[in-house]
Structure formats: structure tokens, C-alpha cells
Amino acid sequence: MSHDILMKLCSVLKFLFLGRGLWVRVTILRREAGKEMDAMPQCQDSDIQKKIDHEIRMRDGACKLLAACSQRDQALEAAKSLQTCSTRIMAYMSELQRMKEAQVMQNVPRRSSDAGPMDDRLPCKGKVAISDLRIPLMWKDTEYFKNKGELHRCAVFCLLQLGGEIFDTDMVIVDRTLTDICFDNTIAFNEASPGFELRIELYSCCSEDDYSAGSTPRKLASKLSSSLGRSAGKKLRAAMEPGACSPVSNGGAAPLLLPVPSVPGPKYHLLAHTTLSLSHVQDSFRTHDLTILGNEECSYWLPLYGSMCCRLAAQPHCMTQQMMGGWLKVKQCGGDPQTWTKVYAILKATSLFCYQRQEDVEANVEPALTIGINKETRIRASEKDPLSKGQNICISNRYGGEEVTHTLNTESREDTHHWMEAFWQHFYDMSQWKQCCDDLMKIELPSPRKPAPVTPKQGSLYHEMAPLSTPSCEGLLLQDNAVSAEIRALLSSYYNDSY
Numbered sequence: 001m002s003h004d005i006l007m008k009l010c011s012v013l014k015f016l017f018l019g020r021g022l023w024v025r026v027t028i029l030r031r032e033a034g035k036e037m038d039a040m041p042q043c044q045d046s047d048i049q050k051k052i053d054h055e056i057r058m059r060d061g062a063c064k065l066l067a068a069c070s071q072r073d074q075a076l077e078a079a080k081s082l083q084t085c086s087t088r089i090m091a092y093m094s095e096l097q098r099m100k101e102a103q104v105m106q107n108v109p110r111r112s113s114d115a116g117p118m119d120d121r122l123p124c125k126g127k128v129a130i131s132d133l134r135i136p137l138m139w140k141d142t143e144y145f146k147n148k149g150e151l152h153r154c155a156v157f158c159l160l161q162l163g164g165e166i167f168d169t170d171m172v173i174v175d176r177t178l179t180d181i182c183f184d185n186t187i188a189f190n191e192a193s194p195g196f197e198l199r200i201e202l203y204s205c206c207s208e209d210d211y212s213a214g215s216t217p218r219k220l221a222s223k224l225s226s227s228l229g230r231s232a233g234k235k236l237r238a239a240m241e242p243g244a245c246s247p248v249s250n251g252g253a254a255p256l257l258l259p260v261p262s263v264p265g266p267k268y269h270l271l272a273h274t275t276l277s278l279s280h281v282q283d284s285f286r287t288h289d290l291t292i293l294g295n296e297e298c299s300y301w302l303p304l305y306g307s308m309c310c311r312l313a314a315q316p317h318c319m320t321q322q323m324m325g326g327w328l329k330v331k332q333c334g335g336d337p338q339t340w341t342k343v344y345a346i347l348k349a350t351s352l353f354c355y356q357r358q359e360d361v362e363a364n365v366e367p368a369l370t371i372g373i374n375k376e377t378r379i380r381a382s383e384k385d386p387l388s389k390g391q392n393i394c395i396s397n398r399y400g401g402e403e404v405t406h407t408l409n410t411e412s413r414e415d416t417h418h419w420m421e422a423f424w425q426h427f428y429d430m431s432q433w434k435q436c437c438d439d440l441m442k443i444e445l446p447s448p449r450k451p452a453p454v455t456p457k458q459g460s461l462y463h464e465m466a467p468l469s470t471p472s473c474e475g476l477l478l479q480d481n482a483v484s485a486e487i488r489a490l491l492s493s494y495y496n497d498s499y
Helices: 004-020 023-032 042-069 072-106 216-228 232-241 411-438 485-497
Strands: 126-136 155-161 163-169 172-174 180-183 187-192 198-206 269-276 283-288 307-318 324-332 342-348 351-353 368-373 378-384 392-397 400-409
Touching: 004 283, 004 307, 023 198, 023 269, 072 163, 126 155, 126 198, 155 180, 155 351, 163 187, 172 180, 172 232, 172 307, 269 307, 307 411, 324 411, 378 411, 392 411
Parallel strands: none
Antiparallel strands: 126 180, 126 187, 126 307, 155 163, 155 172, 155 198, 198 269, 283 307, 324 342, 324 400, 342 351, 351 368, 378 392, 392 400
């Protein structure tokens, strides 16, 4: 088969298989044709792989910890960490897959008719923050007001995912004494695009069962082994001993990455979810619909109204960062043609700030002149001014019923091109981020968390871990029955990286 035929076959099969995640076959065909695909940028590949390796270590530590827990709260926290790590692993693997698919598409030869528009302008990134998450509950009158019936209690938390970033909220214990599930966390995603999709998942786990997951199977195995005899009992103990978090590993090969490894102990279930986008961003609290899963027969069930309330704010980089800066000459239209003022101009948010000196920008000095730059502003480059060496840029705004025009003068046509390109990019960013560019939305992030004090009822699982009393957990416990140094190191690293 000739080289050209193989290359064409490669392109066809690539489009057929890409949507099904079979991009590996394309690589094989490329190699057969004697031309391998370009490698993904090494730094990005390495960063994502490091994240995956880190979460795998954290997941393994959470599995070992879950198997060693003897208290209910400890087991619930460990199961929460396990669910979070597993979700992050799957998200990072999907991100790695998307990067490889994008690399494949870059190597696909396009016909001239498929070239698309010449302007491949991309919008700026931005920060998206969600805060004050509230989920109302709908208890029956007999449960909430008359306090009748069985006290149903669940542990719940939220996972929030935007692109390859995943964050978790604190765990909350919910029963009929609460009217709302409240999460006080403020979570920010720093590299969101205007087409972002923020997925919010509510996980629930019944907390009424005895979650001494680490000791119960061993105790049961010990009792059965004494009744069955030494040989049969030894086999039973080996079968009931909780293994590593990953499934089977063949000859030291990489473990299978399942979403949630099978480990004895509590299991969280997806109770409800929703997806928020740019249209939901508003500088106030809003109510959003939830998609509820499960029913009253599920042990993790909670009576949700089917809605959630939160504040979703966004700050595009064009509203918070300097998009362009440089020296200009400015005059107001209708003034003396010979009167020009040299200023250092900064394009940021909805204004062009003009300072007398460049040092005034860092010193936070009030600008000498502010020219509005918004969605209604009109900008054009005029012909070369015969009285000046540069080229003029006219900026027109309407204030009330009157049009006000400011004229800027650059040193050269090249400077004019750079400024005009910055203005067009700024207008494009505003058109993509829409209402987020009307005014700068306020995002208040909490100060970094401090280590929780060691108290019987508060603090993270790492800081609360109590000594265990089961002497048969070799490899997990130290001589003083504390959690092994390995698990403590993993948890310490996890909490430090998270905060």
C-alpha cells in the first residue's frame, strides 16, 4: 500500500474513531505509514500525569485509612476523600484524552473549503466563583414539626467540577432538624472560559449503620476461623482481609483506575446534580433546578425540593487585568489642534485610564483622564494627521444625548495597529462574557484554612484520627496503635495540597 493511500486512510479512520475514544488506532496507522503524530507538549502532559499520580497515591491512602477506621465519622470522611480522589483521577484522564484528541486534529490536513473564518480570535479566560450554596429540604410535617418516625440521618457533600478542576465542600450531617443543607465554602475556578459548564453533584450516604469497616470483617473472620478449624479459617481470613484499593495488578502492571474502588465501609451515592453556565452568572443569589436521582426506598435518600440556591459570580481577565499599555497623545475633539497631552494609557475593564506618568499606575494615583470603553463605544483609525508624525484613533461615547469623542495619537502605524488590535480583542472578550463585563462582580475568597484544633468533635480526619484497638492490622498500625506513618504522610500531603 502506498504512503499516500495510507495517509488518506488514516485521516478517514481518525474521524470515524475519534468520537469513540479510539485515537490509539490512528497512531498505529500513522506509524505504519512511517510518520508518527507529533507528541503532545511535554510540559502539559507531565503536569497532568503528575496530578494523576498524586491522586492515585491519595486514593490508595484513603483506601487504607477506610479499612482501618473504627469510628463512624472517620469512615465517612475517608469515604468522602476516596470519592473525591477517584473523581479527580477520571477527570484528569479525560483531560489527557482531550489533549491527545486535539493533537490528532491538529495533524489532520484540511481542505481550503474547511479552513473556516480567517479570524481565529479566542476570548480571554476568567475567574468563576460559587458561594453560599443552599439546598432546601422538604420534610413531612410529622417528621419535622412533631418529631415522629425514625430519625433518618445522612452525610452529604458536594463535588464541583469545571473542566479539569474538581473541588469538594465540607461534609455535613443532615437529619430532620435541618431545613436547608448549607455549604459555606467559596470555591473559585481561575481558568474558566466564557463557554464554561460548572457541574455540581450532591453525594449522600446513610450514616446510621455501624462503620467500623476496618475491624468488623476481621472480628467476624476470627470467630468463624475458630469454628471452622485452622486450615479453613486461615483461608477465610485471607479472603475477608481488605486488599489494596486498586483491583488486580498483573505482574506489576499499572492498576485499573475504577471510579470508586471496592473497599469495605460507607459508600456515597449521587443524590442530585445540576450544571451552571454563563447564563446563570449574576451578581446576586439565584435559584437553580436540580436533577434528583434515587427515591425514598434508597438508604441515602433525602427529601429535596428539587432546587438549590447560590451566588455564581465571574470576573473575566479583561475586567481585572491590564490588556494593553503604552504612551499616547490625547486631545478632546473640538479643541485646539495643536494642543496634545502625552499620557501613559492603560486598557482595563470598561475604561482607558490615562496617567501623567507610568509610575502612577503602580502608585494607584488617580488617572488624569478616563475614557469609557464599553459595548457601545465606537472606535476608528483615521488617516494620518498632517500635523503629526503618527496616526489618530478616535474614540466616541454617548453620554446622555450627547456624543463625546476623544482623539488619540500614536507614534507610528505599527503602534496604531497594536492599539486597534487590543481594542478589537477587548470588544470580543466583552461580547463573549456578556453581562460579566457590565460591572466588575465582587468575589470574596476566604483566608487560607488553619489546621483544625484537636477536639473530639471537630477537625479533619487526619487531625482527629483516634488510636485503634484492633491488634491484628499488621502493616497499618504502629506499636502504639496509631495510624501508620505512611497513611499520615499521605493525608498530610493531601490536606496541605487541598488548602
